[in-house]
Amino acid sequence: MLQRIRxxxxxxxxxxxxxxxxxxxxxxxxSFLASEWAQALILAIAIMGLNILVxxxxxxxxxxxxxxxxxxYTSAILAHRYKMxxxxxxxxxxxxxxxxxxxxxxxxxxxxxxxxxxxxxALAVVTPSLIKRPDELTGGVQxxxxxxxxxxxxxxxxxxxxxxxxxxxxxxxxxxxLFCALxxxxxxxxxxxxxxxxxxxxxxxxxxxxxxxxxxxxxxxMLAFGISAFYAGTAGSLFGLSTGFVxxxxxxxxxxxxxxxxxxxxxxxxxxxxxxxxIFAYFLPIESNQWVPSQxxxxxxxxxxxxxxxxxxxxxxxxxxxxxxxxxxxxxxIRRGYDMLNRRLRGASDRETGQLPPDPxxx
Amino acid sequence: xxxxxxxxxxxLAIGGIFASLALxxxxxxxxxxxxxxxxxxxxxxxxxxxxxxINRGISYWIVFPITLVIAFGGGIAIQRLVIRPVERAPxxxxxxxxxxxxxxxNGLAGFIFGYVPHSFPSPFSSxxxxxxxxFISFRDxxxxxxxxxxxxxxxxxxxxxxxxxxxxAAAHHPEASRLLGVQVSWMxxxxxxxxxxxxxxxxxxVAPILLLEPNMMQTIIIYAxxxxxxxxxxxxxxxxxxxxxxxxxxxLAGAYxxxxxxxxQLAVGLAIxxxxxxxxxxxxxxxxxVRRV
Numbered sequence: 065m066l067q068r069i070r071x072x073x074x075x076x077x078x079x080x081x082x083x084x085x086x087x088x089x090x091x092x093x094x095s096f097l098a099s100e101w102a103q104a105l106i107l108a109i110a111i112m113g114l115n116i117l118v119x120x121x122x123x124x125x126x127x128x129x130x131x132x133x134x135x136x137y138t139s140a141i142l143a144h145r146y147k148m149x150x151x152x153x154x155x156x157x158x159x160x161x162x163x164x165x166x167x168x169x170x171x172x173x174x175x176x177x178x179x180x181x182x183x184x185x186a187l188a189v190v191t192p193s194l195i196k197r198p199d200e201l202t203g204g205v206q207x208x209x210x211x212x213x214x215x216x217x218x219x220x221x222x223x224x225x226x227x228x229x230x231x232x233x234x235x236x237x238x239x240x241x242l243f244c245a246l247x248x249x250x251x252x253x254x255x256x257x258x259x260x261x262x263x264x265x266x267x268x269x270x271x272x273x274x275x276x277x278x279x280x281x282x283x284x285x286m287l288a289f290g291i292s293a294f295y296a297g298t299a300g301s302l303f304g305l306s307t308g309f310v311x312x313x314x315x316x317x318x319x320x321x322x323x324x325x326x327x328x329x330x331x332x333x334x335x336x337x338x339x340x341x342x343i344f345a346y347f348l349p350i351e352s353n354q355w356v357p358s359q360x361x362x363x364x365x366x367x368x369x370x371x372x373x374x375x376x377x378x379x380x381x382x383x384x385x386x387x388x389x390x391x392x393x394x395x396x397x398i399r400r401g402y403d404m405l406n407r408r409l410r411g412a413s414d415r416e417t418g419q420l421p422p423d424p425x426x427x
Numbered sequence: 428x429x430x431x432x433x434x435x436x437x438x439l440a441i442g443g444i445f446a447s448l449a450l451x452x453x454x455x456x457x458x459x460x461x462x463x464x465x466x467x468x469x470x471x472x473x474x475x476x477x478x479x480x481i482n483r484g485i486s487y488w489i490v491f492p493i494t495l496v497i498a499f500g501g502g503i504a505i506q507r508l509v510i511r512p513v514e515r516a517p518x519x520x521x522x523x524x525x526x527x528x529x530x531x532x533n534g535l536a537g538f539i540f541g542y543v544p545h546s547f548p549s550p551f552s553s554x555x556x557x558x559x560x561x562f563i564s565f566r567d568x569x570x571x572x573x574x575x576x577x578x579x580x581x582x583x584x585x586x587x588x589x590x591x592x593x594x595x596a597a598a599h600h601p602e603a604s605r606l607l608g609v610q611v612s613w614m615x616x617x618x619x620x621x622x623x624x625x626x627x628x629x630x631x632x633v634a635p636i637l638l639l640e641p642n643m644m645q646t647i648i649i650y651a652x653x654x655x656x657x658x659x660x661x662x663x664x665x666x667x668x669x670x671x672x673x674x675x676x677x678x679l680a681g682a683y684x685x686x687x688x689x690x691x692q693l694a695v696g697l698a699i700x701x702x703x704x705x706x707x708x709x710x711x712x713x714x715x716x717v718r719r720v
Contacts, residue, residue, distance in 0.1 A: 124519050126526065171705055178462055179704055181522045182656065185464065186649050190697045193690035321530060328523060373538035380531025387524045388512050
């Protein structure tokens, strides 16, 4: 055991550090900040789902906000109308959304990448108006209020022992989100390293060759859609929990674009990518409030325009620049920097073998 | 029955607008096999340019051609700056880039012109004329006429001029054209410019109906997608027929199908896209895609 720990590659240690960081983080920050970080983690789950679909299986979805909406409304309706415990509704919503995604993957099989992008984009634009219609069920424009559960006694006691202050609901939601995120990232990691992951990448890089090697293309593509929707559904359900309500305006087109930005910026076809991308895509619009210093000589109008337009402009510029110059996103850049550092440090030995690590192909 | 015809005519008017935008999409699709998700936002920005010019007191009919020229130049600039570095990239990369472009232009428009909706002048009066008992507004007739002229102009340019021939050649057989001395990359840029100008027409036509604001084209682009897909995404004629068909369909659906009205008309657009893709993926006028393995 000790031997195995000692010989673990450095990235395992990185994982341990990240997990410990996220576990301990809320004890040091305010309850409000904890709820913001919870939402960043929730976004990371959805982006991981999108990453499995776009990065690993090569199918482009511009409408993942719709799957988040489905998950959120499933949970909200179950909790509100049927008085179920919200936490119990999360896996139900995830499975239901996953099933819908799996079935959605069937017609998607017939579509080329371009048409799929087009259809999913249209879906994202229509989603808010579709939600409004059955207002008996969805509460129409007002949406549905979600009663946030109190933290259980055990968690409260543990938190109070560590920090000395009682645990708030926001902090509890953070830990629920963290638990789901860890579970789903671990699942994704395992999925990618084993048979389904290899099959998906084979299809992405050459479907004819994959089919010739006996990969069931249709089945795996549908599976990718199902898994991806499962992630988005979980994220949507958690999102409702963390905001305390769901309404049609919670799921605009810009949410789907935010997810795509997160996936691309973090790095497609990588496991840490969605986490980095989510933190970036979540905090960029929030921080844009502070981009204009509040000086008296700057008119309010300019400040509010920058606040409104800033995120869109920077999202757009980043999407374009990253796709042109760094298609592997932040993770790609970090990897490149690490490799360069490594080569510089052990220059001689690498020069002898004359081999450079192959550039990971993503898109 | 009279009301029915009135709905059809105003459907044709709005359909002409969809047709212009769909034609812009088709032009770029033909040039490089890409659906330009930024087409609507480019049209919206051009409309804002027209709005700024009109606000300076320049007459509408002078602003109109100036805006088209500016849009043409803008389209070329975008192709040179953003698209050319990734011309040969996988389709996924290209789609994400045009989506980034859409987000960027939307933000820029909001940044420069703000998010407050502006009313946009129409050169046509809103009075109606009685044609065989059907009341048609001059505004609808004007929109139909302008859209028709633009579509005719594009047709003549593509089919009857040397530039049009070169454009089509560069799109269909880039290698052979290059051997014959065609500057293929510049032809692509020209295609982007042309598409941008055609799209701008749709923006200027739709702005008096909706209000001018950065998100104005967000719904129109969905209808244009539906029109292009319905017509067969590589067929200019299909885009026009598809646009008119979509316009009439959503108008009739809004008037006669209970429960479909207001923003649910957009769902009709989505339904058209999905139905066409599932039943006849090549649309009405498209050729079946042949894939050599």
